[in-house]
Amino acid sequence: MSDEANHDKELRRFVTSSASEEVASRVRRDVTEYSEVMRSLEKSQSPLSAFCVKPSNLYFATQDSSEKVLLLLRKHPVTQLPWVLLAAIGLIIPLFWDLGSFLGFLPAEHQAAAVVAWYVALIVFVFEQFLSWYYNVNIITDERVIDIDFHSLIYRNISSTKLAKIEDVTATTHGVLGTIINYGTVTVQTAGEKREFEFENVPAPNTIVQLLNELLQEEELEQLEGRVA
Amino acid sequence: MSLLTPMLQLSFSTFTTGPVSSELPVDSLLVWAFRITFILLSLMLVIFSFVVIRQIKVMNETVTTVLGPIFRIISIAFFCVSILIALAAVTSL
Numbered sequence: 311m312s313d314e315a316n317h318d319k320e321l322r323r324f325v326t327s328s329a330s331e332e333v334a335s336r337v338r339r340d341v342t343e344y345s346e347v348m349r350s351l352e353k354s355q356s357p358l359s360a361f362c363v364k365p366s367n368l369y370f371a372t373q374d375s376s377e378k379v380l381l382l383l384r385k386h387p388v389t390q391l392p393w394v395l396l397a398a399i400g401l402i403i404p405l406f407w408d409l410g411s412f413l414g415f416l417p418a419e420h421q422a423a424a425v426v427a428w429y430v431a432l433i434v435f436v437f438e439q440f441l442s443w444y445y446n447v448n449i450i451t452d453e454r455v456i457d458i459d460f461h462s463l464i465y466r467n468i469s470s471t472k473l474a475k476i477e478d479v480t481a482t483t484h485g486v487l488g489t490i491i492n493y494g495t496v497t498v499q500t501a502g503e504k505r506e507f508e509f510e511n512v513p514a515p516n517t518i519v520q521l522l523n524e525l526l527q528e529e530e531l532e533q534l535e536g537r538v539a
Numbered sequence: 540m541s542l543l544t545p546m547l548q549l550s551f552s553t554f555t556t557g558p559v560s561s562e563l564p565v566d567s568l569l570v571w572a573f574r575i576t577f578i579l580l581s582l583m584l585v586i587f588s589f590v591v592i593r594q595i596k597v598m599n600e601t602v603t604t605v606l607g608p609i610f611r612i613i614s615i616a617f618f619c620v621s622i623l624i625a626l627a628a629v630t631s632l
Contacts, residue, residue, distance in 0.1 A: 357605045369603040415566045416573060423577055423628070430584060430624065437591070437617070441610065445598045458601060464590070466597065 338537070341380055341452055344528045347521040348380060358444075360384040361513040370449060370456060372470065381450040381521065383512040385443060386493035393439045400432045438462075448509040450521065455498055457507050471500045471507065473529045479522045481515035498522070581625040588618040 341348045354362040362368070362382035373379075404425045407413055413421045442460060449456040456470040476498055483494035494515035498507040512518060531537075592614045599607040 365604075367603075367605050371601045415569050417570070419631070420570065420573055424573070426624070427577060427580060430621075433617075434584070434587065437613075441591075441595070441598070444604075444606070444610075445602060447602055449602075460594075460598060464594065466601065468601065 338376070338452065338532070339528070341378070341525075344531075345521060345524040347517055347524060351517075360386055370458070371468065372456075373451070374453070377451045377453050379449055379451050380525075381518070383448040383450070383509055383518070384446065385511045386491065386513045388487060388491050388493065389511045390439070390443055393435075397432060397436050397439075400428075400435070404428055448507075448512065450518070450525070452525065455507060455522070457509070469507065471498070471502045473522075473525050474533070475500045475502045476522070476526055477501055479519050479526075481519040483515060496522075578625075578628045581621070581628040584621040585618070585625050588614070588621040592618055 348363075351363040353364045353366075356362075357365075360383065363380070365379060365382045368379055368382060370379075407421075407425070413424055416424065442462075445458070445460050447458050449458070454470050454472050455476065456468065459465075459467040461467075478497075478499040480497045480499075481494055482497065483489055483492070488494050488511075492515075493511055493513050496509040496512060496515045496518050498509075499505065500507065509515075509518065592611075595607075595610050595614045599611065
């Protein structure tokens with residue numbers, strides 16, 4: 311009798327676990343099953359890319375365990391050219407100080423100190439600008455859209471909205487450079503507390519809009535079929 | 540003006556390590572302004588580099604990436620260099 315009871319118990323456990331696995335697999339499909347965009351894009355390898363597809367070893371503060379990062383977006387590198395050029399000019403400026411005897415009133419060691427100060431200031435400028443570019447990201451997951459902003463290294467703003475709350479997605483490409491190199495701004499209008507998300511100067515804005523539309527359709531389908539987790 | 544110039548030269552000669560030069564007091568004033576500015580800037584650099592260390596920590600907690608640890612090492616190295624610069628500025632200039 312006890313053997314029979316154990317057998318029943320084991321069987322029930324097996325059925326229950328199989329059922330829960332089946333339910334779990336039905337809750338959320340893999341993005342490649344329904345997204346043409348994600349099927350066509352290759353997984354990014356470079357951590358410095360402005361358009362990272364399914365980035366590996368990337369996590370964000372409020373990420374759920376089941377949440378998968380699909381896209382990580384930064385501003386297009388072309389938009390960073392102004393400060394790069396400024397830094398390049400800054401690099402050669404001390405070479406002209408001797409020509410114009412700009413620091414002629416200072417002793418030799420003070421002139422050297424001035425050059426060191428200049429290059430340290432330049433390093434600070436470049437480091438700050440680079441960090442600002444690297445960490446100001448927009449993330450698209452299979453559940454949410456997240457906008458992470460850092461301003462001047464001391465101000466942080468993280469906003470996110472669930473895909474179900476997105477009402478409208480628009481891509482705007484402006485300027486000759488934007489049209490040629492294919493970058494622009496994606497605006498996401500939501501029904502949430504933050505009404506509007508802007509992904510400024512991101513690469514391939516039309517692809518992003520297409521992906522978001524596919525995610526929205528899947529979200530609606532999930533709700534219709536009762537697959538919402 | 541003729542009385543003031545030797546007085547200024549005398550007062551500045553007490554602060555300079557070398558022999559009293561024949562340079563104009565205006566130049567000495569500029570040199571001292573440069574020294575004070577350099578020391579202040581180097582101290583500000585130390586504070587800034589410390590803020591950068593803290594900020595990179597916060598950034599890495601917000602978005603964890605492959606390059607995060609490298610930025611952290613760079614920021615710590617930068618902090619050490621800024622301390623060295625500040626020490627050099629205070630002692631040498």
